[in-house]
Amino acid sequence: MDVDPEQKYPTVGVLNRGRGLLYRDSVAGSATAYKKLNRIGPSMLVYSRLKAFEGAITVTPDDLPESFASQEFPTFAFASDADPDFFRILTTMERMWDALQGASKGMGGRRERVKPADFLNIVMDIPPLPVQKRIVEAIGAVDDQISALNEEAEALDRVSMAVASDMLSGEPIVALGTALDDIRGGKSPQANKWPPGADEFGVLKVSAVTPFRFLPEESKSLLPGTFMPASALVQPGDVLITRANTPLRVGAVTRVPADVRNGLYLADKTLRLVPSSKLDPDFLVVAMALKAARNHLMSSATGTSASMVNVSQDRIRETPIPLPDLDRQREVASAVLSVRANTDAARAEATRLRKARSGLLSGLLDQSITIDV
Known part of the structure; x- marks a missing residue:
């Protein structure tokens, strides 16, 4: 779409390794050098032509408000036999990142890009829609556990810093x-x-x-x-x-x-x-x-x-x-690190589950692990 100098455009980018969107501040049409922008809607596949070799690809959230990106971010709508949630999971896999790296063309640094035509020529084993949906359910259950562990770790982070603040009051x-x-x-x-x-x-x-x-x-x-x-x-x-x-x-x-x-x-x-x-x-x-x-x-x-x-x-x-004096410093550090030991344990368990998730997903896609439909 053409850029209107009188309008403001909420902009997004794409994080590497399938980590989702990068939300940026709105840009005034009069302040950007771009003459055209891509409209980024909900449940669309989008990748960065420039950073595709780093796995900068995702499927946008279902509730994404109207957003925009430069034409360096091609977007694709899904056919009726493709589940966006399944493809969102697929963008988190190393096999997808490796395929993007293989499709990247150019000589060094900022000249490397993945063109849309080359992206569409990437070959992936995509199961039928009913299987896609069952895979989404199975992987979603694991993702829920990982999210719960991450939330626990973040809560413990806050507790550890509250402990530090209380112990250091008045120093x-x-x-x-x-x-x-x-x-x-x-x-x-x-x-x-x-x-x-x-x-x-x-x-x-x-x-x-x-x-x-x-x-x-x-x-x-x-x-x-x-x-x-x-x-x-x-x-x-x-x-x-x-x-x-x-x-x-x-x-x-x-x-x-x-x-x-x-x-x-x-x-x-x-x-x-x-x-x-x-x-x-x-x-x-x-x-x-x-x-x-x-x-x-x-x-x-x-x-x-x-x-x-x-x-x-x-x-x-x-x-x-x-x-404070050194004895008090060591006392505070010991108390904080004691709480953070539990934080580290929660994160370690989340890491273990992420590895198990990767193995489960690979097995489901290559059918070494079967799933009832």
Whole structure:
């Protein structure tokens, strides 16, 4: 449809790995360079031509309000013998992501795209409609359990931070920089799109660092011959912070566990916080997850992209944190991490169920697991 300069358009994007839509702020027609936009309606299949190789594909929610996207996001309506809920599940599968990666054409980076004609030529085994609906029921039951575990984990997250806030009430507030010895950065790497093998060097993606959680699987293998300085090597016990991320996730802080695999490096979007002798590393992670610190970091972030903003080292140093004595710091950290052990258990169970879901879905599609209709 043609863009009207007098209108505003609620816009969406598509998250990678089949994670659904990215909801963006409305854009005025007079403020966009696009002359045409695609209308995105409920229960439609949509993918990103540019990010298809990363699995940026989904089926929109049934209750999606009127939304729009650029023509880089082709959309498709479903035939009568296709269940949108089934295809929504299909977009969460690695076989779909692999097919999109195989259909991606172009030379490097932003020139790679999946054209609609190539997308429509992707071959998938699609069962009859009655089987599609039974698969939706079976997978939906597993998804409900996963959602319940995620909700439990989020509730425990809130409890842990309430415990921290209560225990730290009345403690002196200082700027983070006064309790640090240093902030050290990583290096912009030359990396592949895929994770490193067991004996390969890798570089952390920004998604590897989330509050209280370190995800080493969120990494990419380095291209052969890529130099990374020893100072960028991730070490057990490091306290890491994301300096660039989405607006809600910038400034995420975690501590690297003792069993981290060797050979992972920091990229330039992640920094290492080096606490002084008056700041316990585990307490630092807790303090940086408190509401005052999170609000400061998010409000300090700048950038022109709706999906990626940056926070400077100076603003990180200005982050307000409580600073009791070391014994109290360790007491608070111990209490919070004790609650979070239950959070981690809920997330681990959700991860186990996701793996079981993947195996069940694969079996249902290749008919190694049969289902009554």
